[in-house]
Amino acid sequence: MRIIQVDERDNTAISTADLAPGTPMGGGLFARSFIPQGHKIAMADLPEGSPVVRYGAVLGHLMQPVQAGGLISETMLRLPESPDLDGLEFGTDIVTDLPEPPVSVFEGYPVEGSPFGGTRNILGIMTTVQCVAGVLNSAVQRMRKELLPLYPAVDDIVPLNHPYGCGVAIDAPDAKIPIRTLRNLLRNPNFGGELMVVGLGCEKLTVERLLEPGEISGENVLMLQDHKGFVTMTDALLEMAERKLRCLNERRRQPLPLSALCVGMQCGGSDAFSGITANPAAGYASDLLVSGGATVMFSEVTEVRDGVRQLAARCTDGSVGRRLAEEMRWYDDYLRAGGVDRSANPTPGNKKGGLANIVEKAMGSIAKSGRSPLAEVLSPGEQPSKRGLIYASTPASDMVCGTCQLASGMTLQVFMTGRGTPYGLAAAPVIKVSSRSDLKDMWGDLIDVDAGVIASGEAGIREVGELLFREIVDTASGRKRPWAEKYRLHNDLCLFNPAPIT
Secondary structure (H helix, E strand, O other), X not given: OOEEOOOOOOXXXXXXXXXXXXXXXXXXXXXXXXXXXXXXXXXXXXXXXOEEEEOOEEEEEEOOOEOOOOEEOHHHEEOOXXXXXXXXXXXXXXXXXXXXXXXXXEEEEOOOOOOOOEOOOEEEEEEOOHHHHHHHHHHHHHHHHHHHHHOOOOOEEEEEOOOOOOOEOOOOXXXXXXXXXXXXXXXXXXXXXXXXXXXXXXXXXXXXXXXXXXXXXOOOEEEHHXXXXXXXXXXXXXXXXXXXXXXXXXXXXXXXXXXXXXXEEEEOOOOOOOOOOHHHHHHHHHHHHHHOOOEEEEOOHHHXXXXXXXXXXXXXXXXXXXXXXXXHHHHHHHHHHOOOOHHHXXXXXXXXXXXXXXXXXXXXXXXXXXXXXXXXXXXXXXXXXXXXXXXXXXXXXXXXXXXXXXXXXXXXXXXXXXXXXXXXXXXXXXXXXXXXXXHHHHOOOOOOEEOOHHHHOOOOHHHHHHHHHHHHHHHHOOOOOOHHHHOXXXXXXXXXXXXXXX
16 A cells, blocks of 8 residues: 545545655556655646645645646645634534443542542652752752652652743733643642642742642742751752652552543654544544543644634533633734744644645644543643543643643643654653554654554554553553653653743
């Protein structure tokens, strides 16, 4: 099989491998020039101005004619207007016949006051300002060496460093986004409800903005300016950490229903195969999870913006639909204020992998949400009030999206990639899914699940989706550790801060 056509309405297909000029592709078609793997091929003669269709959607209009068998590159397409956010129809495509999950429980850590259980047992130490990161990082090195071996039930000690806290317009309206993100991040279920905050003492992000009044005490907060020198600071940090570790060491895994599991779906380094292999398989796994009562969140505004009509049709009611439109409109305005639009999203790697523009990228991206009804829409860093499929609004940046999803309660992430990325999170395990088998072959010790077998015909979406579902449950239960977790491949936390920096 040399080409793949997604939808019978499509007038394009993608190549499954590099094709030399003259390569026959079936149906009387042959490659009119070199066609790189994953790039689009015209299935018929297309005159200038013709719509280019993939996934049954118009990706754009040709700015030059292309003969059947010819390459269609990103430079040939004129991007269409964004879908209008007014007049969206909500609830017209509510699917109720979701697949039944093969298991209904996982082995996790219950957390008092949280709807979700933890998948890991971690001491998370929040900073109020970047100024303290050097001292905290040094102290954490000692904690891991001197303390962690004494508490074998604790998986890790993670400093929650970030670039926020001072030199910022702390009372600007949009400052609520980074502040909310940090408040909620501190309460991620993987941290077991133990609060530990390290501040300097003169920053704008005071502990009152992160903690409730009853939580502010010497048991939970340490200010470096209250201590005499580095050695004293470090000793105080180790003493506080040991108190928290004693509590965390009492946690034990126990059977929890899938309704206590919160999984994040994200894709990065996407290519033309992402939307037909890795993302649909993740979507099937998502439907299995939601059917079993779990919560699944997907994100990345620019990468769903062109699929907003499809998502609106899946909103459970008008209030959810209006929230979806609000988040899309807010982000449109945010981009416009910066002098760009959604077309700024595709990366050079996306284009090299065959994605012509953001419309094509979005059509493949939304596949990871499966077919489940959309139960709730969140602003960046918000926590859900419902279970089921959640749209958690975030930027498309991998690191910013990951940080926002952690703040929204995600305790395990599934990450689809076509080009490849060693991305990982310290606060939650990340399962990597490749869109192509070539990537799995090259990065065998970085990719956990190969969805490229769908493109080769060796397996179907359902089969790989079920495999991924079991991988999620086993990882959530601590029976498996993804490669990124084994190698401690942890990206920095990156906050979304649209407010001014002073």
